[in-house]
Amino acid sequence: MRAPDTSEILLQVEGVSLAFGGVKALREVSFNIKKGEIRAIIGPNGAGKTSMLNVINGFYHPNHGAITFKGRTRARMQPFEAARGGIARTFQNVALFKGMSALDNIMTGRVLKVRRGVLWQMLRYGPALKEEIEHRHRVEEIIDFLEIEAIRKVPVARLPYGLQKRVELGRALAMEPDLLLLDEPMAGMNLEEKEDMSRFIIDVNNHYGTTIALIEHDMAVVMDLSDRVAVLDHGVKIADGTPDEVKSNQTVIDAYLGVAH
Numbered sequence: 001m002r003a004p005d006t007s008e009i010l011l012q013v014e015g016v017s018l019a020f021g022g023v024k025a026l027r028e029v030s031f032n033i034k035k036g037e038i039r040a041i042i043g044p045n046g047a048g049k050t051s052m053l054n055v056i057n058g059f060y061h062p063n064h065g066a067i068t069f070k071g072r073t074r075a076r077m078q079p080f081e082a083a084r085g086g087i088a089r090t091f092q093n094v095a096l097f098k099g100m101s102a103l104d105n106i107m108t109g110r111v112l113k114v115r116r117g118v119l120w121q122m123l124r125y126g127p128a129l130k131e132e133i134e135h136r137h138r139v140e141e142i143i144d145f146l147e148i149e150a151i152r153k154v155p156v157a158r159l160p161y162g163l164q165k166r167v168e169l170g171r172a173l174a175m176e177p178d179l180l181l182l183d184e185p186m187a188g189m190n191l192e193e194k195e196d197m198s199r200f201i202i203d204v205n206n207h208y209g210t211t212i213a214l215i216e217h218d219m220a221v222v223m224d225l226s227d228r229v230a231v232l233d234h235g236v237k238i239a240d241g242t243p244d245e246v247k248s249n250q251t252v253i254d255a256y257l258g259v260a261h
């Protein structure tokens with residue numbers, strides 16, 4: 001059984017609002033993510049879930065409100081700053097370099113970790129070589145962890161969807177994030193692929209201690225995986241609590257759980 005550290009808040013979202021023209025995607029949303037937990041964000045289509053992830057990792061700048069991550073508050077941040085600061089993410093649709101191998105795709109996750117300059121890298125000499133060996137070692141460890149040794153040299157375009165999603169998870173892990181954002185990690189998967197991905201999400205949380213926030217429509221998966229669940233509807237947070245609390249919340253049942261997903 002996982003034992004999340006429930007004392008320390010890793011990320012605080014405070015009164016965040018976001019509009020696209022006249023569409024209010026988020027309305028004064030506040031919630032936190034505690035260090036070590038698996039946190040889900042659920043809600044009907046168009047509720048604002050992806051917008052929320054995009055605000056957290058700097059793709060969108062909120063019109064109002066603030067984000068505090070590892071004790072630092074900000075209203076604006078660029079995605080590369082978020083990544084450098086320890087926030088990694090996967091996307092609703094697989095976003096990999098399709099012609100490149102699984103190994104090389106995961107290797108791209110190390111880019112922000114490279115310390116030696118381009119010249120050193122080109123010379124592949126001394127400290128740069130040592131660093132490259134370290135990166136490769138780290139990537140091979142992730143490949144073992146995700147059980148994808150057999151497909152490490154295969155171009156990702158040739159892989160089944162479930163494995164592509166696993167490679168994408170590997171690339172995010174290669175960034176050694178403190179906070180991993182997963183946007184519908186099970187979307188389009190068959191049952192077996194979903195079970196595998198669930199297992200890997202729990203293993204990442206256990207093994208690396210990575211805090212995870214995920215958006216997911218499959219309620220069985222959400223209730224099974226998550227420590228806490230926040231529910232959005234029309235850009236408003238309508239509930240927040242443990243899976244049991246959320247499942248029995250009448251507002252949530254009326255807005256979301258009452259309909260088939």
Ligand SMILES: Nc1ncnc2c1ncn2[C@@H]1O[C@H](COP(=O)(O)OP(=O)(O)OP(=O)(O)O)[C@@H](O)[C@H]1O
Pocket residue numbers: 020023024025043044045046047048049050051052
């Ligand atoms: N780039 C954009 N430009 C204009 N409107 C947008 C943009 N992104 C999102 N929206 C609108 O903001 C609202 C929230 O969208 P968002 O994608 O965050 O919802 P969601 O809960 O992730 O939905 P889904 O479950 O369908 O992915 C929707 O009305 C959507 O049409």
